[in-house]
């Protein structure tokens with residue numbers, strides 16, 4: 001297959017490009033590097049099946065030649081970015097998604113949207129099945145991301161219904177692993193980097209809020225299973241083992257052998273209190289399940305951060 005990956009120089013995008021090339025696909029990565037880095041794809045630049053376009057997909061997207069699939073991952077994803085670059089996030093979720101869908105329509109490609117568990121907002125149903133419509137504050141600081149992704153899902157389904165574009169929507173739950181930015185502001189990267197540097201671990205609030213963390217290799221395996229299927233989705237891909245943020249902080253200290261203390265800082269506005277995927281659809285329709293548990297994944301991620309800090 002010849003696959004276009006928007007956001008191909010990001011954390012998940014670069015792993016995806018590598019996995020696609022590894023199974024013999026050709027990849028055209030498109031990225032404006034707003035939160036990604038060429039370092040993530042350095043090893044791929046000499047690969048004969050890989051091409052890179054430095055481009056903002058919120059502007060018109062042009063790819064010469066045939067395209068079998070368009071995988072739309074371009075979007076900043078860390079809550080720290082929601083305050084820093086809110087308009088870019090809204091633009092890439094709306095205009096960027098429309099351009100990526102337009103490319104898929106033009107080329108007759110399968111379209112794959114990287115959506116998010118954030119469409120469930122601060123969920124009132126737990127765990128979250130795909131049928132849950134969510135509890136999102138549209139005007140809060142997270143609204144720029146949550147609503148952009150909800151709009152992207154709506155636009156994807158409209159192209160599917162109105163233009164018969166073959167689509168797949170994945171709802172990604174907190175994913176971590178090598179190639180995360182050490183300073184991207186997310187809990188896993190913050191905690192591991194703080195622990196490795198012997199700095200205080202910053203737990204927001206009392207740390208009783210929960211998340212379910214997925215190791216990147218599991219997530220990418222799920223993406224490919226969905227891409228290769230006939231499913232439209234949305235389908236949750238995540239890990240259904242749930243941890244409090246305080247448990248995550250303690251585990252980060254343990255796997256790094258750090259002597260850091262835990263300090264508490266204010267909880268950001270609209271921070272979801274709980275999050276865990278219902279994985280019934282992924283297990284039954286895709287035959288997929290997560291395999292890497294948190295301690296092992298944190299250990300691998302800490303090894304990566306040791307090499308870049």
Ligand code: NAD
Nearest residue numbers: 007009010011012032033034035036056057074075172175
């Ligand atoms: P990331 O920031 O590492 O990757 C996003 C990439 O998109 C970056 O390389 C960035 O430069 C690029 N990008 C952003 N705006 C662009 C634009 N207008 N034009 C071209 N490129 C653009 O983040 P990530 O964690 O790899 O996330 C990838 C995708 O997965 C995002 O769509 C995100 O919303 C989604 N997602 C990620 C998670 C997670 O836990 N990592 C969870 C839910 C959803």
Ligand code: UDP
Nearest residue numbers: 079185186187188190202203204209245271
């Ligand atoms: N968090 C924290 N300390 C940090 C960064 C994040 O306590 O240094 C908390 C954050 O408030 C949230 C959880 O960890 O409750 C997960 O945050 P992250 O930014 O990783 O992802 P989210 O699921 O909120 O998008």
